[in-house]
Amino acid sequence: MDEETNGPSLGEIKRWTVPALRDFLRVRGLKTTGLKDDLISLVNAAVLLRYPIKPDEIAEDRRRSAEYAELLIVKGTSTKLPDPLSLTEGWIKETDGGVKQWPPVSYFEVAAWILSEAPCVSLPRGSSKDQERDTLHKRLLSDYKEGKAYSYFDSKWLNEVLYHPIAPDSDMCLVKTTCTPSQSIRNIPHTVWVALEKKSGSIVSAYCSCFAGLGSTCNHVAAVIFNLDHAFMMGESTPCTSKECTWNVYSGGAAAVLKAKPIIEMEWVKPNYHKGANRTPINSVKKKLFNPLENSTNKPTSSGLFDAMFPSCQNSTVFKYMHHDTPPPPAFPPQADFNLDTEMETETTVDCTPLQSLSEMASGKQTVQSFIDSLPAYTINQVATIEVETRGQADNTQWANFRSGMITASNLKSVVTRNDTLHNEHTSLSKDPQPLIKTLMGYTPLDPDLPSLKYGRLLEPLAREAYKGIQKEKGHQNMEVTECGLFVHPKKAFLGASPDGLVQCTCCGEGLLEVKCPRTSAMEKPRENNTDFLQLSERGDTELKHKHSYFYQVQAQMGVTGRRWCDFFVYSKAGYHLERIYFNEDFRMGAAVAAEQFFKEYIAPELVHRKIDNEE
Template structure:
């Protein structure tokens, strides 16, 4: 009985080289699984499947024809851990026959040892190219033995600070990998990595090393190699906004460009944000050459002007730290001194007005108004009751803005030119020849801390010179008929509307912020009247509002106090901008 067991054990012992299929069928399942596990192959399945898997694996290991290649294997490969004469790799050590297509084929044309089916390692190949291009391979060493080139290196982990080594549970800062190449033609004979998927030599880390060798060989031989100085472990990128960063993948698949059906014909469509300025410049240049008198050109055009002399007026010579009490007498004195020394000359005022035409589409206009109390917020400043000015400062200094996608904003900008055109027609019918011009941001040298951006400046022989302020009320969509779909008189019946109806005509409410806006515009422009226009899809209303000197003087005092007590302290500290309370 014992002799039979010994004979069976002797029969099941795997041969050194290759066993036939009948011999493998005599192996026990446990022995088949041990052999598969030793060779990093799948060990699950029925015995028949395991037998075929082992047989194909053995056939694959021994299936080599020395006569099919000029490089004879002559002698067995030497285990890497037994090699001691390592040196730093030089580009001349890399076999000339190694090419990128060979590495691609190494990943794309592997065979399953069990079924013989062709396997594709596309994902590992793509990741390998990314690791190569981003410099994850480092410390490449070379050993020259007989007809083989042994190359080993380290590969930085792509995400973690430390990595698990195989199935041992140990960790390391790098993956260790090696490849064996034919010296003459660069054949890839063997590859290993100590990552969990590197036993078969088909992981992304091995591919990264192979692609790095190809890249180094193909680089300029007159310059030093850069693979031995990869990107640093601790990256120190420069600060950047997320919207300015482009995230791309290596070897991104190229998509076929869509062919325009009619390439010679303009096709309307939304433009990208980065194209806005170029697009606007092209439109304005075309209008200037074709028809400079058109309303669109007169509205959007603006002169290229340097407004830095104006902006520099609001740069303090020093800043106050956060621990400084801004109510201290020294601070208050400095703020008052800064206010008293604000001097805007006529030349600066004219350059500013011309250089900010186009208003919201002009970056100069956006920059300049951040240092001023503009007419649109004068009502809020005048009626302010809260002692904490932070939220109002955010609005004045441009820290928060209303998004352009808000329906009421889009609606107002869309129909403002329509309202101006109807106003011109109405005024012309009543007074004869009428001229309406667009203007930029005006700062009166008398009031260097205030600014006014009007919709239009109107001139006629009968009325003289005045202003036009247009409102296109949008209304709430929750109501059956929003303001935009009513006549102006019908809108006035709503208590939330800015105007009252008096004898069939609209009158702006005294409590409305628009009242202080138009008075501020008249005060800055030093004019006597403004036509306040309410336009809806169902009609237009024009109210002539005269300058009220007593209201202006009362506004001026409060505006000055707020500017000295709140705006200037923010200029000296930028606390609100940094999310800190001003006081």
């Protein structure tokens, strides 16, 4: 007996008969064929690994039933979901309006769900492994977008998706469908269901009847998420009375869409999430016309021969008179202090005082005026430090901290309008500044799960890449677009801006990028008739309205960052609007005066005394 493994030693195993060896392996579900030496090795490995005995069918069914019951309990609560496999009534078909009730689900939920369900890959936020987690998150998304999960959806392997609201007052809902098996389309389809939060679209629980289904993270579950994501991104998951629904409803499953063809007529395509229907076959026309019997065009040349010989014959006389790409040796090999006349040790001092947010500056101040008088003027280095510390924007807590009490570019129009109203004796509009103060202080943050915000957040990275591609095609040299954090005005610490990108190219210099992805034009090219911020100019061109908050936003961004132009880019999967807006100093100055007045009269007192905050 081996004391470490509590099992037979290798010497004892060697004395076993072949039937005994096979019995040991059989009850553990391991391979039982092969020579005796092979069986001995397998048994010894199973002993060392403490490989468990395979449970019988009754015990296995009991275990799976218990695991399935756990899927019906909402994690972290005592709430129990109704069993979707037992629910027979209340399901709404796609053709009966079920699509319009689907929650706003995105494919990002797939990776987030896997990271929360798989302990072996879950890495807590705030730990030293944040970078590992982000890398893993991106890899999981990439694997699902380019692997089987997306191909199941793209190839119409999913059957009709049914929707169940559970109850009118329930925060959760169910979706259920079947998915054709990938190995044999004539086999019984896998049953898949997913429980989701109605408002945010977050996955609560999931199940599939396939072999890996109890793990809740199989490709069939991910395919359902891609189905819901497609509806959300195409703008079909909410009622749309202005146009006929374009949702591609249930097609009858894989067996209904597959048709026999000669191989030469088939197009072999790898599904891709970002390319969608705009993809080229793997077997292109050039490949189809390739004939291996034709003579090769790669004939040997003298230059090819010389290139092959040069590495081993560099000092040969013939190569001294031929051009080659090897760089000449340096005229002065690196040596310590070779070109130094004298050495001098110096000490430098750096201002290491941590930069404070407006809330931190106001803390401890007795009067509003003392706070206003203490507002700093930032150096270029300090502005750059704040920008770096706040990168990631909404995903960075420092970004929210510095924005608290600050009039940012996105809120400038609201501040200017409200300030004019407050100082206009003849207006009948509301003069209550509290709602805007709460917004600027961060007391009432926007709900990140609002469909319009979520849609824009998901499409922004695609829009940024599309913008770079468009500009490079137009001939912009060395085009670079860099994501950034919060910029603070160097002389007005209460003014800030967070552009969507810093742009630089050889021909145009430095500028900004502001991206908009409105859901109203999800399936159309952005125009004046499907957005509320574009209009036709006198020349007949589409342009941004100068009285819209977006125009105030880009002017404020340029005023804060010091850059002289901003590319306003409106993106959808059906087209785009790109407009270069130049800095208008007179416009910005007028808005800045109103913003400073509003800050001193309403925001600064709240930062110092916290009257509204204490009343909440």
